Amino acid sequence: MIRVEGVGKSFAQRDGVVYTALEDISFEVGRGEFVSILGPSGCGKSTLLNLVAGLERTDRGRVVAGGKEISAPGPDRIVVFQDHALFPWLTVLENVAFGLKQKGMKKKERRERAMEQIRTVHLSKFADRYPHELSGGMKQRVAIARALVMDPEILLMDEPFAALDEQTRLLLHKELEQIWMHTRKTILFITHNIREAVMLSDRVLVMSTRPGRIKKEYRVQAARPREPDDSVLRHIESRIMESLAAELEKVAKEEYGSDYGLENRALSHPAAAHLGDGI
């Protein structure tokens, strides 16, 4: 469904130095598969999603979705953004119906279709409200409904639940899993939350930073609907945690200087520094 072939992306920084965000990334996502891309912040995972969405162009390699090479954003690949990107001047219903309106669908029909999706995300009571009247979780639900109503082949989710509180997030995980099991959309999910990635996906691709590369791939073979205390999930989670710890140290070293270390070094201990002073 989605094929990423040797994709690279660089940005020119202000001082003229070229910064390589992504280097030689290749992976495939099959039809109806739920794949997460996991990595620390700044590893280029959102850039990768933008490339698949067509919001940015690749410098090297290519991205193919549904048999076509991607050159522009389109209604077959809808993105659910972290900050929802709902239009504040439209009501929930109008926001969800916006994409259908662009297709030239009649008002009555698009209202019906939009209402149907709003019901699946449990917001029927709020159809006539404006986004500013909704909580963060509700806004994200509207964004999901707005994507689903277009019936896209592919759903791209860019850290959609990162700004939500824990309870809301757990609830939305359940709902998203149900929606996915029901509709069998191909979902590419970006996150920095290990638990979230493991809970939701069939496969987790862990990215390394600077430059961004796919470091490792984990297949999550656990029963659906997923249970939080499933031992398979716990096991994979701890394995991912280990591989990410190395990445985190690398990032911290670059940011704070090369003397940064996760483990204390014996010789910098004050007692060791003053050893033999009294002689």
Place this chain on the structure above:
Amino acid sequence: MDWGWRFPSALQTVRAFYDGIANGQLLEATFSSLRRILIAFAVSCAIGTTLGVLFARHRTLDETIGFAVVALQTVPSIAWLPFAIIWFGLNDFAVIFITTIGATWTMTIACRSGIKNIPPIYLKSAQMFGTRRGPSTFFQVMLPAAIPQLITGMRMAWAFAWRALVSGELIARGIGLGQMLEEGRSLGDTSLMLCIVLVIAILGTISDHLVFKRIEDRVWMQYGLKAAKT
């Protein structure tokens, strides 16, 4: 020197107000001033929005004429009155002209920055949902997205128009609050003058606070922009 008549008492001012209402002069002046400012305001909003959109969308226009507009904005609109008098005469039209000029540049600049500051994510998602470029995107996304800035621009434009109007009316012939103020001066009727000043202040406050500020507050809240407001 007798200073008494130069500073009207509160009672005299109230009396002047009462007389003005009773003989209809004050109301007539208020209405003709409001008529002028409404015409000028409507025209300047139309011109300002059009120019603002053009500047926001076309870089070359922005860097040439757009820069001139910024320069023009620093010129007090009353400075155009001598020209207006030569072109149109000392009449209504000249006053409306400089009132329009007073408001147009502010509106242009507000509209330009409003369109330029649209969060790119709105345009991206519109494109993703298949909105065609051109008028379709403009009316469905860009214009509504720029509404908060436009409202703020209108509020400022109204204030500028109000200032330009009164200064224009002071000089031009005809009926209006400015003219009445000038009339008061030539008659030495300071109570009438103070009364007019108060009427101007009250009208200004009502229009700004009860109309523009309310709309502005509501729109800014709806767009989730409560913070950056003055």
